[in-house]
Amino acid sequence: MTETLPGVPAFPMTRGRCPFDPPPELARIQHDEPVTRVELWDGSTPWVVTRYDDVRALLADPRFSADSDLPGYPHVTEGRAARSGVTKSFITMDGAAHAAQRRLLTPDFMVKKMEALRPKIQGIVDGLIDEMLAGPKPADLVQAFALPLPSLVICELLGVPYADRALFHRISKTLISRTSTAAESLAATKELLDYFGELTERKLTEPGDDVLSKLAAEQLATGRMTRHEIAGMGQVLLVAGHETTANMIALGTVALLENPSQLAEMRAAGERGDAKLLANAVEELLRYLNIAHSGRRRVALEDVEVGGQLIRRGEGVIAANDMANRDDSAFPDADVLDIHRKARHHVAFGYGVHQCLGQPLARVELQVAYGTLYHRIPTLALAKPLGELRFKDDMAVYGVHELPVTW
Template sequence: MNAPVPPPPADQPTGTTPPRDFPMRRACPFSAPQEYAALRAEEPVARVTLPTGRPAWAVTRYDDVRALLSDPRISADIRRPNFPALGVGEQEAGARLRPFIRTDPPEHTRYRRMLLPEFTVRKVRAMRPTVQDLVDGILRDMLAGPQPVDFVASYANAVSTSVICGLLGIPRENLEFFRDVTRVSGSRTSTAEEVAEALNGLFTLLSDLIAQRREDPGEDLLSKLVTEHLLTGDLTMHELLSTVGITINAGRETTTSMIALSTLLLLRRSDLMEQLRAEPSLMPSAVEELLRALSVADSIPLRIAAEEIELSGRTIPADDGIIGLLAGANHDPDRFPDPETVDFHREDNPHLAFGHGMHQCIGQQLARLEMEIALQTLIRGVPTLRLAVPYEEIVFKHDSATFGVEKMPVAW
């Protein structure tokens, strides 16, 4: 049964200024929206109006966002009536599918415990040779093809999708299929029916694979989920499909965006590119700085107050929606000196690009590994890489849950 999406309450509380429209568009793709700086200074917990017409609170200061995401009085349950969904069909589809990132304990804890063993630091480190081989092959294929080529499809998406599909044991015959699913399900303009149709295609593929794993399990993550959780009754088929679906979508979309946007930044900033060529050991800290500066998952932390809370002197009533803005936090000058400067030597960098608290991204170590290998392999292997169109023609994803590059023609 579809969850009803109620209209905004008639007695909407107001802040010190009229509610601003949200989301706010980036003027520079490599930074946060310009309005965030004014909000941090003047109204760090600000009333905003969402595309659905519903009101919510936007939080922009680092300390506030960090406190918000670790507060047990804050809920991530998408079924709550005032959940601050940004997409027109997001809440209805989410309430039906129940992705674990939009649930609360103990339900969320149960799913997280199933997945955590596959994403530990030790497990991810052991994956380095496999990921390197995948990336080497993807780069060879790209270089062997015609020029120009869409970097997002041929490299960034190919890397992130191949890695997550390899982990799950899913054939990667049609990498663009997974991107198409996310393009619809992650769009703020998609209806609940369009999201459901896109995900049904994915679930049909997964259902066939799950049936195979029932009869002939392997060593992949999908096999483990089937044998250890589905067949034992820990998971229903619906829950397994939802869990694997969100793992694929979340696992590939943000990393695709980070690889593509990071590469675009390096092509625009030859000084940063030369730093990494001259000092390859700088790559891990460069990845952390790129995660901070680009913050592609800016508005992913959608929450709702289960109880009345206070942030920066502002009282947020129970049942009000709240958005912890990661780009706002990661560009807070009170936490990051000179935050608009991309500094690969930044030593103190506790960014919130992966969120914080119990919902912190479960695949963050794998995302870091993919970025390190993808960027290093590209810098080393294609020293003549360049944009094949004027920068002004690059298309960005302003209406997606994850910010990034839609298409980026390159040559070498």
């Protein structure tokens, strides 16, 4: 544990009155001292980097490591720190090791392959909306639509039985909770690793056209990867593949319902099949909302200057992508949601070699979800006032716990 420095603000910080904006204190830091120290849950005091250009430079710099096993790495939570030595995936690897594992998965998430899934995703979206319209009102949009859509898709891609969704939804909540203890997080990790290990073994004798079957045949059967390594990869893909998109669908819907003129434009774009505007709106919503609100975590491998501040070897760094996406120098009037803004250069998916592998899939899912939901249900409305919604300040992935809607 690092000795606490006087006057260092706690991180993460408390949000203000607008649930879509980053914390006001973080905005102040960006303006007054864009590279400064913050205090984490364990008393450590890494640096937080808040300006767009500095965040991109940091994430592209190989002198900053993503290896969560290194001393000084700024772990998000106690649970995440405890899991670090138990499972390792390409997300927390550097250099050749990272590139080799990522290369195994890149063909499965290429833009063309994800675009080919669009008709299937459209069918899932339409089916979920049909079920919701036929059910009672109000409905919880999270459970009825936002969560099952990416869960169905990622299960099919990975080769995970959707019938097991209750298990991995439960485990995911523990893994991304800021309040999970080390013991709870380790138990959840073990349960999911055991599940994936058994499933991967089964793929050797019962293969399908999916990622786990390919890894079992090409890596496990040949001894290139162990069952544990493949299970760790599967765990990361499954949790990230449904939690992020599910929260983005729900939170994006809340933001649009609070901006009725832009919601009307989205509805009209869906009706006329305006793919260009829908794609543009997805990028702006990703920029504006930043559900990955814990920052990208790194540790310095040598002394490096960032934004005029010297960061010493072994010191932890948090690239605050939520604040970088609200930097007026990169996005004029950055605190305003504008679905016509050219926002594709945002850092919601990170930047550099570690940027999100699944971003082509997320884009297609979000375009289809937003492009269909609002014109299929033109009178969609919140069934509770905004102030009564429970936002996920207690989770590493931001969103709403439930979203009661009516029509």
